[in-house]
Amino acid sequence: MEMPPEIAQSKKIAVFCGARDGARPGHLLLAREFGTALARRGLDLVYGAGGVGVMGAVAHSVIDAGGGVTGVVPRFLHERERADNAPGALFLVRSMHERKALMYRLSAGFAVLPGGFGTLDELLEVATWNQLSLMRKPIVVVNHQGFFDPLLGMLDHLVHEGFLKEAERSLIQEGRDVEDALDLLTAARTQPVPAAV
Secondary structure (H helix, E strand, O other): OOOOHHHHHHOEEEEEOOOOOOOOOOHHHHHHHHHHHHHHOOOOEEEOOOOHHHHHHHHHHHHOOOOOOOEEHHHHHHHOOHHHHHHHEEEOOOOOOHHHHHHHHOEEEEEOOOOOOOHHHHHHHHHHHHHHHOEEEEEEEOHHHHHHHHHHHHHHHHHHHHOOOHHHHEEEEOOOHHHHHHHHHHHOOEEEOOOOO
């Protein structure tokens, strides 16, 4: 599936989140609420094409609310993350690096919901790309019930210890709830990733 990046990213938000349900039912409820609200604002989803966990819940909710969904998954994860159950258009890529790079190109901004290593990896990589001026796109963690409090505290600690500037810390914004997060994502102006990246 070919899609010009400048058109594709115009109303797409990437969501980084887990392919597991998590220990509390609130994680899946948040995912469904976010997906529904995203579609109701006329925004489409870009995600890791997992058909299970928080990832699957977001995608199904976007579809159910009439939104568009684009999944990106490496071939080796296609079965493991149940991409066969994942709704929407699907890009199959060769590697995790290609997956992330394509998701970044397709998206106008990034929302982060509960997840594990992969979610944190994606979050910190897009923050680093913004820090290095490889792109300028909003990043918002949805801090439902304080899930990201420890992470946000660590970022503040990095500022205190001199490893981040305040301006760099502000690249990762906090949305207290779904609507707050979407307001932050849609208020920001974005710049495309340079072709060389």
